[in-house]
Amino acid sequence: MGYKVVVVGATGNVGREMLNILAERQFPVDEITALASRKSLGTEVSFGDTTLKTKDLDVFDFTGWDIALFAVGSDATKIYAPKAAAAGCVVIDNSSLYRYDPDVPLVVPEVNPEAVEGYAKKNIIANPNCSTAQMVVALKPLHDRATIKRVVVSTYQSVSGSGKDAIDELWNQTKGVYVPGQEVEPKVYTKQIAFNVIPHIDVFLEDGSTKEEWKMVAETKKIVDPAIKVTATCVRVPVFVGHSEAVNIEFEEFLDEDEARDILREAPGIMVIDKRENGGYVTPIECVGDFATFISRIRQDSTIENGLNLWCVSDNLRKGAALNAVQIAETLGARMLKKG
Template sequence: MGYKVAVVGATGNVGREMLDILHERGFPADKVVPIASRRSQGVDVSYGDDTLKCQALENYDFSDTDICLMSAGGSVSKEWAPKIAAKGCVVIDNSSAWRYDADVPLIVPEVNADAVTGFTRKNIIANPNCSTAQLVVALKPLHEAANIKRLVVSTYQSVSGAGKDAMDELFNQTRAIFVNDPVESEKFTKRIAFNVIPHIDEFMEDGYTKEEWKVLAETKKMLDPKIKVTCTAVRVPVFIGHAESVNIEFEKPLSAEDARSILREAPGCLVVDKQEDGGYVTPYECAGEDATFISRIREDATVENGLNIWVVSDNLRKGAALNTIQIAELLVNRKLIQPKKQAA
């Protein structure tokens, strides 16, 4: 007996990716239901070779659904996740709405799988920010080996992290520049084509943006609250794939060679670190891949016990859809939930 799974936000970039990955990984679902807003009711989405029609969130009854994968934005999640959870359906949410709630576990399965048992408090599990997810996958094994004291993170984030409209804006601006048409900016504060923008999400009182704060808060919640973290988040003219330059200061010595060996054995990590032309991974190569790629591993002589690494991953997969489904697999594999039909 399989599970009944609902995907809320099924017409968006991440929602469609969730449907693809559910099918790719053979998730034990007897039925998958795509759900969207009322205006998208009846829209066709793909699930393997099948075409499914979206149902409206406002009209859907979750009482016989086992798992709800949500990617519909923070305001929708804040309103609907508790209602869905109250029906006995476990919500795995991809927005920022529940990440900082002490009663909601924030999970990356390769990093803190044991914390998933806390879902019973609210029947909600949070998926981290896309840039944090790949970061902590790379940091977890290094932290276990030498205890991280401080992180300096610079992100190079693709436009897909801001949604389909952002991807369209990059495409339209690039085309406009080539044909000498006016360049219009609506989604971003400045032109994104052939440019980089050191601004993601809203500014906070201390001068950091909310995106930068997310990296700090989520790394502390999932990895270690004692780690000091500072971040600069930058949007770059790339369609898919986030990259990060990470400077790490450890309590104990850790050589670059030892770090390579540790990361090669770590779950979810793939080391591509040849110190030669092209011996590293870029966002272009990581698109469509599940791994978190680590390159440019080298010692930092300016601090005691310092390393630099380059971390790249497909933000729509590991940063969002894949991680959400890995959480669902965790619930199933650890027998933390049973299909309602079977229970009945």
């Protein structure tokens, strides 16, 4: 037997990707429905070879449904996730609303699969921020071996992390650079994103960091180890899909780069492409559509006693959002919701 699954926000980038991945991974679905806001009512979305027409989220009854994958913003999640949870449907939420709630598990299945067992407190499981998800997949096996003290990360995040309007803005601004009179003023971003980089993701906090940077700190501590110190600089770059990160790691114990490479090669969810030659590394355009988190440029940091540097790339719509949510559903099914 399979599960009755709801995808909330099915017309957005992440919602559509959730449907794709559920089909690709042959998640055991007995029945599936796609929900969207009233303005998108009736929009058709694909689930494998099947076409689904979206239904109205506002009037949907979650009673009798097993799992709801939420791919809407925090405002809508705040209204509808508690309704689904109260109806007995387990919510896997991609927004930031519940990530820091101590009664809601924050899960990356390759890192802390056992945490799903805490879902019963609120019938909700949180999906981490896209930039955090790929980084902790790389950090956890190294932490298990040599204990991480501190992480310094700089991110290079694609515009798809901001949604469809951001993708359109990059596309139109890029065309506008080459066509006089067709320049496009920034609306999604504070400055032009085409042929530019913007060191500003989410709102600024009192200490000068942005909320995106704070998320990476708080979520890494919750998922991996509260003792790890993290400092982040998050940057939006003119790439359509795929987040990249330059990660510097300081350990309690010495970890040789060759051993680190071997550890990562054996770790779940990771693909190591690390040759010291032209093109011997992965760039974001090469990771699009792939399930893996790619690691390259593994090397010692000679400026500290026990340090490594690495380059981390992943499809943010997949591992950073939709894939991780589906993996949570798979873990939940295997551990807690066994049927048949």
